[in-house]
Amino acid sequence: MPRTRADGKKTQIVVVGGGAGGLELVTRLGANLPRADFDIILVDRNPTHVWKPLLHEVAAGSLDANLDEVGYRGHAFRWGYRYFDGALEGVDREAKEILIAPINDEDGSEVIGRHRIRYDYLVLAVGSVSNDFGITGVKEHCLALETRADADRFRRRLLNQCLRVSRQMVADPACDALVKVVIVGGGATGVELAAELFSAADALAYYGLEVFDAKRLKVTLLEAGPRILPQLPERLAESAKAELENLGVTVLTQTQVTSAAADAIHTKDGQIIAADLKVWAAGVRGADFLHEIGGLETTRGNLLVVLPTLQTTRDPSIFAIGDCAFFKPEGADRPIPPRAQAAHQMADAAYRNIRAAIAGKPLVPFVYKDNGSLVSLARYSTVGSLMGNLVGGRMAIEGRLARLVYTSLYRMHLIAIHGWIKGLSLLLVGHVNQVVRPKLKLH
Structure with a gap:
């Protein structure tokens, strides 16, 4: 033409x-x-x-x-x-x-x-878009993280629930009120969100919720398959699971969801898991x-x-x-x-x-x-695998090296859409904002 x-x-x-x-x-x-x-x-x-x-x-x-x-x-x-x-x-x-x-x-x-x-x-x-597989109640009662609007909606609901629990604790310090979050799907999105929630909960005390901390957060991660993060080698997936459990996340594998209600997730093995917030990250279509x-x-x-x-x-x-x-x-x-x-x-x-x-x-x-897969567990850890062409196969990485590679993926995206000069400038501004701006966005 x-x-x-x-x-x-x-x-x-x-x-x-x-x-x-x-x-x-x-x-x-x-x-x-x-x-x-x-x-x-x-x-x-x-x-x-x-x-x-x-x-x-x-x-x-x-x-x-x-x-x-x-x-x-x-x-x-x-x-x-x-x-x-x-x-x-x-x-x-x-x-x-x-x-x-x-x-x-x-x-x-x-x-x-x-x-x-x-x-x-x-x-x-x-x-x-998220694939609900036709499961009853998912569209009506679960949130997905497909767009900025979805993420903003989840953050507002999360903060409101934290405020409710905080007020209950002020009124009755002996109460056992919890913010209950159930995440369905043990892929990268579900795992990363579970870890990020605990990182955010720890910071809420600095922004007006003095009596709230991560101990009041109950996060359950459900995966229908035999393990989380199937795209990673089994050793790294087990490492990520151990990290999540150390944070306080309840990880349930081989657990199939049969329906979602306003206040709970129902599973095939008969469990009814109470939830204030439900996130669906179990697949796309x-x-x-x-x-x-x-x-x-x-x-x-x-x-x-x-x-x-x-x-x-x-x-x-x-x-x-x-x-x-x-x-x-x-x-x-x-x-x-x-x-x-x-x-x-x-x-x-x-x-x-x-x-x-x-x-x-x-x-x-x-x-x-x-080029492999990388999963960030907030500020706690990063795990992943790279196609290690120099060593003749796939290379498992963890810790600081994995975190460096993970953040470099976003840097490459910024440079691709902004060019080298503006892309690098935005990265510099991002580092400055980590120091001078609040650790959490609460509005």
């Missing part, structure tokens, strides 16, 4: 979803394609971006998302793309347009009506609106099936990257996992293949490189 269309219009590249992969992709496209010939558009229903692996810290209050979020409008101006506020509603492949749902004000009045945006190339990077959207091929879990080039199987002008894409490499037992590193690598591959398609060159198959 030539740089400009036969009708003289700019070649329009639309990316839907401003998560890790989508934002990195539009940043590179906007920075490297001439604006006179290309129109790069990002569509997202939220005005700002927060790196998803940090949401457990936002939920616990140990990270102020206002300092770390990226406003799409300002970022778009800096990097040469346009931002449209809105939610994807459909894809008209024949007209090569996407349908954007209406935007309503808080009072319900319409701000922008349903409208269409044309595309020459479309990239779907809309992420994933594609959003319902993705099911065969625009006639594209999707899985039972609403993920978009892609070719090795990351093009969708039924339309070469539509790509999918990140958590919403289903790609199983030839000979592999499982598809590419929904991880930040996969989204980062897919964004790079999609960028190169879109450039190749524009130039009329062959597209290159995507090759996923598993």
